[in-house]
Amino acid sequence: MGLPLFSAGGDPGPSFVKYAEMSGLVDFPPRPSAESPHATTVIAVRYVGGVVMVGDRQATSNYIASRDVRKIEAADRFTAIAISGSAARGMEFIRMAQLSFEHYEKMTDASLSLEGKANYLSPIIQRNNLATPLMVIPLLAGWDPSRREGRIFEYDGAGGCYERRDFATIGSGSPFAESALRLGFRTDLDREAALELGALAIYEAGDNDPSTGGPDFVRNLFPMIVTLDENGFSELPADEVAQRFTTINDRRSQSQGVAGGSLR
């Protein structure tokens, strides 16, 4: 690859996607291929001071393809991206998003606003999903330094971007996770309550949806939990995550698998 110089009129600007297309680094739209693993169920919950995201770790095709997939990644210091749908396309989508935000920052010496990042992803999703059966539905959450609050953006299959003021779910276990979140969400949730609710929502999804992995006590693998607040992206340490899911699981064992009319 030579030095990518452009004339002033044909310059792709600070958009990495546009540059990648012009230079043939990526080939949009991708051609449909054989069945590939799917990734499932991630939730995001807003709380006072940030956003909690929880995602299961299982990738499923006809059987379980992987038990330790990371479906939530930091896109930059203050933003996280989660994926559901085709794992292959999803991973590339995360890579493209991470690179795009950093590319913009280096080219212009300024960070994209959170809303700018959310809008930037729309056409990428649209192009992928309308051209191939390998659908990807992402979820974007972040700390908005200018508004000083956590924000969540969800997408539909055609790339439409919608901000959610409460919570959002993606993936096949969504109905079950969503039910738990609908019952448990309050506008005044603090970090601890949001972590507890988020973990419970994923536990519910893992309990009911065959494509969503719950806590795996045999392999010591647990869903991943991240928070986004004024200090940026941080992932909860493994032992704390294990502790939270062990607590939920113990309660359920005591009641023989019944939630018992309350969120527990």
Next chain:
Amino acid sequence: MSNYFYVSPEQLIKDRAEFAQKGIARGRSIVAAIYDVGVLMVAENPSASLNKISEIYDRIAFAGVGKYNEFDRLREAGIRWADGTGFTYSREDVEARALANYYAQHIGDMFTEGQKPLEVEVLVAQLGTALRPTKLYRIAYEGTISDEARFAVLGGDAETIKTRFSAAESDLEPLDVTLRNAIAALAGPERTIDVADLEVCVLQDTGNRRTFARLSDERVAALLGT
């Protein structure tokens, strides 16, 4: 009908070199120096937004002197090249030497074949790893690439500044010492440069993937102890 006069290649190159030198000499210089744990780049730049120093990749930085629009386009091309290469292969495959060579080829081509030579000099700095050394590559207006051992000076007054800096610093020093020496070398004995007129950037490991940092005026003042 117009008449073409014969111009010898020697004369042509000389004219072009003079033209480029004049353009570069109009701007202020940059000192880049390796310090004990990183790379420091100091530019005299009264503008707080039109930068001369920039991040290219995780461990690579760019600095340019001369015509802003010309070196800024090279800077952008460098970022695109680095992000594109890292995307295609792997982040660790992005290397300063390759980029410096591309710059040298392009600047060299423009010098001999362009409508006019580029009035720029650029620097590609790389912070070393266990596998790669810390490097400073300086590319002159005619495409000459040089691999500078400890420090590099870009700009019109390079030779004088070089002499001043090498007299002040003979071995790798901590950041504050190197910064003081670099500013003193840029300023010369007769004048001082206000902190607000300096653009100071470093490549240094802080535990993050990205090592480039732009130092604020407060941080620079604190390092200088003023």
